[in-house]
Amino acid sequence: MAWTKVFVAGTRAWVACVVLFLLLRFAAANVVLVGRNISKSFVDVDATFTRPIRESGEPGFLHLAEPIDACTQLNVAVANGSTSPFVLIIRGGCTFHDKVKNAQNAGFKAAIVYDNKHNRGLVTMAGRSEDINIHAVFISKASGEELKKYVNHTDVELWIIPYFENSPWAIWAISFISLLALSAMLAACFFVRRRRSRHLRRGDSQVHVFHGMSNQLVEVMPSQLFSKVLQGDSTSKTCAICLEDYRVGEKLRILPCHHRFHASCVDSWLTMWRTFCPVCKQDAQASHGIVPASETTPLHMPSASSSPPPDALRSTLPSFPVPNSTSISTSYSNQLLI
Structure with missing residues (x-):
């Protein structure tokens, strides 16, 4: 509030200068x-x-x-x-x-x-x-x-x-009050600018730089080509990021929590926005463990009954024919066909 007091003082000094000017106008009317x-x-x-x-x-x-x-x-x-x-x-x-x-x-x-x-x-x-x-x-x-x-x-x-006209006292008074008013106004402007700069610096210091996952780390996560909807999986039909239904043949990315998303959607999410699952908030950088529940944790959490383990899922996956009479093995490290 210091700058406010200085501004008020400057305003009062300016008013005093105006009053003195009015008195000088009465110099010919005593x-x-x-x-x-x-x-x-x-x-x-x-x-x-x-x-x-x-x-x-x-x-x-x-x-x-x-x-x-x-x-x-x-x-x-x-x-x-x-x-x-x-x-x-x-x-x-x-x-x-x-x-x-x-x-x-x-x-x-x-x-x-x-x-x-x-x-x-x-x-x-x-x-x-x-x-x-x-x-x-x-x-x-x-x-x-x-x-x-x-x-x-x-x-x-x-x-x-x-009479004030040509009076040394009048010249001194006008000079002093004018200088006082000008100094107060300049001081007020200085304090306002300084306060604003501090506020901007304080706001900049509170901005945290987000460091997402690297593209290489995201690419090594397992993926699959969509063929049909799995029962009991909230992300088995619709991408929770873009809210679009999956189409046969689209590439899906599987996070450590077993939730699936469009590969392009979740890759951008993990590298540019957040490093956790958009559905259950589990850290995608950790291969095991679940983040403790908090006020921001969604009601739906993955469970053993809703998402089969990778080995069981791999054993139930049929093979799909590939054009040019090329077949793909039913189990491989990164590509799973269901």
Whole structure:
């Protein structure tokens, strides 16, 4: 499961890289509104006399100034324990320094000043930096009117994000996360390929090479030419390998267990597939003995009553005339005529 963990880590790193890319897309929209099923961004300009925004951004919840121009002491105060409260202020009536100073005295952590007229460019708020410890940004009137809709909404969070464009931190972060994601993906591919190779090698090691009987050993086994069916022999009529009935004159091979088959069928069986009898599982390489019974042993096993001994069989075999007036002896070492 190690490769799975590496793959998950690579996926997470890739997701982080995508998130960073989305943040970079908001580089020209530093004020970002995030809530359930909502995500909006607004262009802003930082004030020159306030505390700079940290690189990770500043989150908070939006309140509306009262009075809205914040030129006097604000009537709305931040409750103790409030998390990063931001205040929305309209431009005009007094200096930017006075507005931000009054917002700070009321307990707010950031002042968002929006323009009081439409279709005007953003300005850089200037003022005295003495005793100013909060953040302040300037946005357009359209942006301010839109933010008013989300004042005092605790389910909507407002973020003030610094510019990432051409920032050394941004370049370093992108490079590091991209390298991390690429390394994790390459490691995952390496572990997957290594696991697959081990699995294939393990499978190859479990393959056993079959060594069948030699053609010379099979050829010396006794054979006969079929003439009639013998009673009590399961292989005396049909070949158990090809399931074809014997025909008069076909060459049959006799295994040590006395079961008979087509010579061509059983020769291929013994040399290419298995070295035991297809019917009783007795080893064809052994001239005597019967393999102990097992779960794979068939119900039918050869018996003394079902298969006569070779001497008795040889004594009952009649002779067959051979073309050109040639006769064959009724007993010989390898060819038995019945």
